[in-house]
Amino acid sequence: MINSTIRDYSEKRDFIRMKVDTTIRLTFDDSEKTMTAVCKDLSGTGMLIETSDALAENSEFHTSLPSSNPAFPAFETKVKVIRCAESEDGRFLIGTEILNMP
Incomplete structure (x- = not known):
């Protein structure tokens, strides 16, 4: 059981962060x-x-993150804000968790 817990935690850290620096559209339901x-x-x-x-x-x-290839649809997600921090230039860095991909 302990090995399973350690492995589960380790697998969460195995995702590679890809730098994308691209425009994204945010839509708020409320x-x-x-x-x-x-x-x-x-x-x-x-x-x-x-x-x-x-x-x-x-x-x-x-x-909604647009695709650069017309053969592929935009990458659509629902996210939750985990943290919000102001950067030195007065903009905000929003760390999010992907809840689902409808």
Whole structure:
């Protein structure tokens, strides 16, 4: 049982973060508000998004990351804010957890 727990934790750390630095659209269900932001990096469990506005921890929203290939659809997710930190340039870095991919 302990080996299984250690392996489960280890597997969560095995996702590689891919630097993407591309425009992403955020859509908020509670207000039907949309926002354009920058997806800085992406992994199997989350993404780092740079915005001009702070977002509350635990808030949830939908994302749409466009595909550069017309043969593939946009990458759509629902995410939850894990952390929000202001950067030196006054923008906000939003750490998110991917909840699902509808």
